Amino acid sequence: MPSPVLAVLWFDTEDFVNPETDDAPLRIARLMEKHGIRVVFKMVGEKLRALKRNGREDVIEAVSRHEVGYHSDTHSIHPVISEYVGNLGWDEGAKEFEEREREGYEEVKETFGRELSCYGHPGLCWVPQAYPVLKKWNIPVYLDETLTITPIDHRPFWYCNILNLMCLGSNVVTLDAGVTTYDMPDDWLVRFKGEFRERYEKLRREPEPGMISVYCHPTTYYTKVWWERPNFLGKNPPGMKYARVPLKSKERIERDFRDLEDFVTMAEKLPGLRFITALDALKLYADRAKERSFTIDEVGTLCERGIKGINFERVSQGVWVSPAETFSMVLQVLSTFSKTGKLPKFAKLHSPLGPKRSFKTSGGRAVLALPLFLKACEREFESLLRTNYLPHATQVGGIRLSTPDFFATACAALLALAGGVNLKKLRLRKGKFIVGNRVTLEGARKDWAYQLNPRGFEAPRQTELSRLQAWTMKPASPDLGVLRRP
Numbered sequence: 343m344p345s346p347v348l349a350v351l352w353f354d355t356e357d358f359v360n361p362e363t364d365d366a367p368l369r370i371a372r373l374m375e376k377h378g379i380r381v382v383f384k385m386v387g388e389k390l391r392a393l394k395r396n397g398r399e400d401v402i403e404a405v406s407r408h409e410v411g412y413h414s415d416t417h418s419i420h421p422v423i424s425e426y427v428g429n430l431g432w433d434e435g436a437k438e439f440e441e442r443e444r445e446g447y448e449e450v451k452e453t454f455g456r457e458l459s460c461y462g463h464p465g466l467c468w469v470p471q472a473y474p475v476l477k478k479w480n481i482p483v484y485l486d487e488t489l490t491i492t493p494i495d496h497r498p499f500w501y502c503n504i505l506n507l508m509c510l511g512s513n514v515v516t517l518d519a520g521v522t523t524y525d526m527p528d529d530w531l532v533r534f535k536g537e538f539r540e541r542y543e544k545l546r547r548e549p550e551p552g553m554i555s556v557y558c559h560p561t562t563y564y565t566k567v568w569w570e571r572p573n574f575l576g577k578n579p580p581g582m583k584y585a586r587v588p589l590k591s592k593e594r595i596e597r598d599f600r601d602l603e604d605f606v607t608m609a610e611k612l613p614g615l616r617f618i619t620a621l622d623a624l625k626l627y628a629d630r631a632k633e634r635s636f637t638i639d640e641v642g643t644l645c646e647r648g649i650k651g652i653n654f655e656r657v658s659q660g661v662w663v664s665p666a667e668t669f670s671m672v673l674q675v676l677s678t679f680s681k682t683g684k685l686p687k688f689a690k691l692h693s694p695l696g697p698k699r700s701f702k703t704s705g706g707r708a709v710l711a712l713p714l715f716l717k718a719c720e721r722e723f724e725s726l727l728r729t730n731y732l733p734h735a736t737q738v739g740g741i742r743l744s745t746p747d748f749f750a751t752a753c754a755a756l757l758a759l760a761g762g763v764n765l766k767k768l769r770l771r772k773g774k775f776i777v778g779n780r781v782t783l784e785g786a787r788k789d790w791a792y793q794l795n796p797r798g799f800e801a802p803r804q805t806e807l808s809r810l811q812a813w814t815m816k817p818a819s820p821d822l823g824v825l826r827r828p
Contacts, residue, residue, distance in 0.1 A: 344546040344547070344613070344614055345545065345546055345547075345548055345549065345550060345551050345552065345614070346551045346614045346615075346616060346825055347542050347545045347546055347551065347552055347553075347554065347612075347614055347615050347616070348551060348552070348553040348554070348615075348616055348617075348618050348623070348626070348820075349542075349553070349554045349555075349556060349609070349615060349616070349617050349618070350382065350485070350507060350553065350554075350555055350556065350617075350618055350619065350620065350623065351374070351379070351381040351382065351517070351556045351558070351617060352381065352382040352383075352384055352411070352460075352462070352485055352555070352556070352557050352558070352620075353367060353370060353381060353382065353383050353384065353557075353558045353559070353560050354384050354386075354413055354462070354464075354557065354558070354559050354560075355367050355383050355384065355385050355386065355389055355405070355413070355560055356386040356389050356413060356417045356418075356464070356559065356561070356569075357389065357559070357560075357561035357565075357569040358386065358388045358389045358391070358392040358417075359569055359573060359584045359585075359586060359587075360561065360564070360565060360569055360586050360587060360589075361392070361396050362564055362589055363560065363561040363563075363564040363565060363569070364392075364393060364396055364398045364401055365401075365564070366560035366561055366562075366563045366564050367383060367401055367404070367405055367560045368398075368400060368401045368404050368405075369563075369599060370558075370560055370563075370602070371383070371401075371404035371405050371407065371408055372404055373599070373602065373603055373606070374408065374606070375404075375407060375408075377603075377606050377607075377610060379606065379610075379617045380408050380409060380617070380619050381408050381409070381617075381619065382408065382409045382410075382411050382459065382460060382485065382619050382620050383405045383408055383409070383410055383411070384410075384411040384412065384413035384460065384461075384462050384485070385405070385410060385411070385412065385413055385450045385454075386413045386414055386415070386416070386417045386446065386464075387414070387415040387416065387445060387446025387447070387449045387450060388415065388416045388417060388419070388446070389417070390402070390449055390450055390453055391449065402453065402454075405454075406454050406455075408619075409459045409460075409619040409620060409621060410450065410454045410456070410458055410459065411458050411459050411460035411461060411462065411481075411483075411485060411620060412443075412446065412447055412450050412451075412458045412460070412461045412462075412481065413461070413462055413463075413464065414443060414446060414463065414464045415442065415443050415445055415446025415447070415449075416446070417464040418464060418465075418570050418573065418574035418794055419574065419578060420574065420576075420577055420578050420796075422464060422465065422467050422794050422795065423439065423442075423443075423463055423464065423467040423469055423472075424466075424467040424468070424469055424789070424790065424794075424795055424799070424801060424804075425467075425795065425796070425799065426438055426442060427439060427469045427471055427801070427804065428801050428803075428804075429801050429802070429803040429804070430471070430803070431698070431699070431803070431807075432470075432471060432698040432699070432807055433698065435469065435470075435471030435804075435807070436471040436472075436474050436475055438471075439469065439471050439472050439475050440475045440478070443475070447479060457480050457481075458479075458481050459481070459482070459483060459619065459620040459621045459624075460481060460482075460483035460484065460485040460507075460620035461476050461481045461483075461484055461485070461486075462484065462485045462486030463486055463488075464794065465523070465792045465793070465794040465795075466487070466488060466489065466788070466789040466790075466792035466794075467789075467792070467794060467795070468486070468488035468490055468789055469804055470502070470804065470807050470808040470811050471807065473501070473502035473503075473504055473695075473811070474502070474695070476504060477502070477503065477504065481504075482504060482505060482620075482621075482624050483504065483505045483506075483507060483620040483621070483623060483624055484501070484504050484505070484506045484507070484508055485507045485508065485555075485620050486508055487508055487509065487510075487514055487555075487557075488508060488509065488785075488789055489785040489786070489788040489789050490781060490782065490785045490786040490789055490804075490805065490808055491508070491509050491780055491781055491785065491808070492509070492779075492780040492781070492782060492785065493509040493510065493511045494509070494780070494815075494817050495817070496509070496510050496511040496512065496513050496552075497510070497550075497552065497553065497817060497818070498510075498553060498623065498627055498817075498818040499815060499816065499817050499818050500629060500662075500664065500814065500815065500816050500817075500818055501811065501812075501814055501815050502695055502811055502814050503693050503695070503814060505623065505624055505627055505818055506818075507553065507555060507620065507623055508555075510553060510554075510555045512541065513541055513545070513552065513553060513554050513555060514554075514555045514557070515534070515537055515538060515541065515554065515555070515556055515557075516530075516556070516557055516558060517531070517534065517556055517557070517558035517602065517605070518530070518557075518558055518559055518562040519531055519562045519563045519598040519601075519602070520562065520598070521562050521565060521566060521567060521568055522559065522562060522568060523568055523570075523792075523793065531598055531601035531602060531605070532601055534601075534605055535604065535605050535608050538554065538556070538605065538609065539608075539612070541554050542554065542612055542615060546614060550819075550820065551820045551822070551825060553623075563590075563595060563598050563599065563602075564589055564590060564595060565587045565588070565589060565590065566587065566588045566589065566590055567587040567588060568587075569587055570793075570794070571587070572585040572587060573585055574794060575793050575794070576793070576794070576795065576796045576797055577796065616825070625824055626820050626821060626824050626825055627818040627819065627820055627821075628821060628824070629818070630660050630661045630819070630821070631657070631661050631662060631663050631667065631691055632691065632693075634661070634691075635688040635689065635690055635691070636657065636663075636671055636688065636689045636691065637687065637688055637689075638675065638685055638686065638687055638688070638689070638760060640657055641668075641671050641672065641675060641689050641756065642756065642757060642760050643657075644657070644663065644668045644671070644672075644753075645668075645672060645753035645754075645756050645757050646753075646757065648665070648668055648672075648749060648750065648753045648773075649750055649753050649754060649757075649771065650774070651774045651776040652665045652746055652749060652750070652773050652774060652775045652776055652777060652778075652813075653665060653776045653777045654777060654815055654816035654817065655668065656817075660819040660821065661819075662816040662817050662818075662819060663691070663816060664693070664813065664814050664815055664816040665749070665777055665812075665813045665814075665815075666693065666694050666695065666696055666732055666813040666814050667691055667692065667693055667694075667816075668749075669694075669732060669749050669752070669813070670691070670692035670693070670694055670723075670726060671689035671690075671691065671692075672749070672752045672753055672756055673719050673722055673723040673726060673752065674686075674689050674690065674692070674723055675689055675756055676716055676719040676720075676723075676752060676755060676756060676759075677716075677719050677720045677723040677724075679716065679759060680713075680716035680717060680719060680720045681720065685756075685759060685760060692726065692727070693814070694726050694729075694730050694731055694732050694814075695730060695731050695732070695811060695813075695814055696731070696732055696745075696810040696811040696812065696813030696814055697731065697732045697733060697734035697745050697810050697813070698731060698734060698807075698810070699734045699810070700734065700744075700806060700810065701734045701735040701742070701744045701745070702744055703741065703742065703743050703744045703747045703770070704741070704742050705740055705741050705742055706738075706739060706740035706741030706742075707740075707741070708769060708770040709767050709768070709769060709770070710738050710739065710741065710751070710767065710768040710769075710770060711738075711739060711766070711767060711768075712755070712765045712766055712767060712768055714738050714739050715738050715751070715752075715755060715768055716755075718736050718737065718738045718748075719752060722736055722748075732745055732813060733745060733748070736748045741770070743770070744773070745773075745813070746772075746773025746774070746775045747770060747771060747772055747773050748773075749773050750771035750772060750773035750774075751768060751769075751770055751771040751773075753771070754768065754769070754771050755768055775812075777812045777813070777815055778809045778810075778812045780812055780815065781805060781808045781809040781812055782805075783802070783805050786801075786802075786804065786805045786808070787800070
């Protein structure tokens with residue numbers, strides 16, 4: 343039986359330089375509403391302020407009937423997000439992001455009078471420190487693209503406890519109209535229907551529902567040249583005097599909108615295709631690990647796998663746990679044993695973030711006294727509940743353990759205790775942080791090379807921090823029961 347196919351349409355509404363393009367989101371919002379399709383408009387704070395200055399309440403009202411996300415405060419104005427976060431540490435970077443983005447976030451939220459469904463960075467300016475701020479702002483979905491993270495089978499995933507509709511590889515395609523951040527064929531919108539259908543048919547043949555991520559910049563339906571090109575590539579324009587770009591002819595504008603509607607009409611007829619929004623995705627991909635407790639046998643199985651390699655794991659159909667969640671349960675079980683002398687029958691799931699910095703095991707011998715180790719587990723579990731972060735280093739007697747080594751050693755201890763072994767000492771285990779390989783410097787460099795960043799820009803600490811937060815990564819599995827509901 344063919345699988346259902348999901349398609350999320352998102353429109354980055356950002357061009358605050360060319361007021362003639364204000365009509366683009368208005369027409370797109372009305373066109374989609376005409377066809378009964380709700381889409382996502384990711385709004386830039388400065389664009390929203392421009393709409394108000396231009397008296398375009400009609401645009402704001404039309405967009406409000408769809409789902410609204412946040413797309414940064416000033417988008418292209420330097421320093422852009424990747425620049426101002428740069429090589430800051432975890433807490434410092436999160437603080438900088440919150441301080442600089444709060445005004446735009448509040449502008450969008452207050453204008454539309456509701457919580458925002460998602461966030462996506464401008465350009466390829468992805469930074470990991472955004473995630474704790476998004477969580478604080480109750481933004482549950484990250485909708486965009488980055489090359490820093492290697493896709494998990496080109497499907498949505500959880501990272502830092504936020505649903506990421508991102509890194510979908512070949513299933514990402516643009517509805518931009520003949521101009522975008524890169525050169526496009528002049529007849530792209532005509533060819534787009536075939537490109538979309540090719541991806542749809544491929545996903546129909548897969549065993550699980552797949553997703554096509556369709557992004558669009560409404561400004562491209564009116565401009566001949568990408569709006570940022572004369573203004574913000576690597577630096578701000580002199581005196582912050584913006585250059586407007588040439589506009590398309592009225593005939594070309596109308597042709598592009600006809601082609602857009604032709605695509606929508608074609609897509610509506612495809613069997614098994616469902617258009618969804620970010621909040622729809624949040625329901626479809628609800629984290630089913632949150633709904634249950636885990637038996638000591640299940641935790642033991644996770645420990646067996648964790649000793650071989652630290653990675654996300656499937657517990658049962660549709661139920662995945664991240665390495666951080668496995669670690670939280672292992673610490674909980676060993677903490678209970680330390681206090682009571684007994685292993686609990688069940689463990690409650692906690693979802694901490696990864697450590698804030700790297701550390702390599704140092705000092706002491708490779709043999710640990712069990713009572714000291716269990717006390718360390720008690721201490722770290724209490725810290726985890728208080729801070730919601732994994733430790734970056736743990737002191738056990740004369741040795742300080744890195745997070746991967748502490749994890750692997752704790753897994754071995756739990757398995758031995760569950761097997762009835764009368765332990766007095768533990769051998770230090772070396773953890774293999776396999777999931778960290780999904781964050782690559784090669785991918786990050788492709789992000790940094792994006793035209794918004796200054797030439798030669800690099801921020802290697804971002805890669806290190808991104809890799810540490812891979813402790814929180816796991817696939818997002820769609821619930822077919824939710825999908826079948828109208």
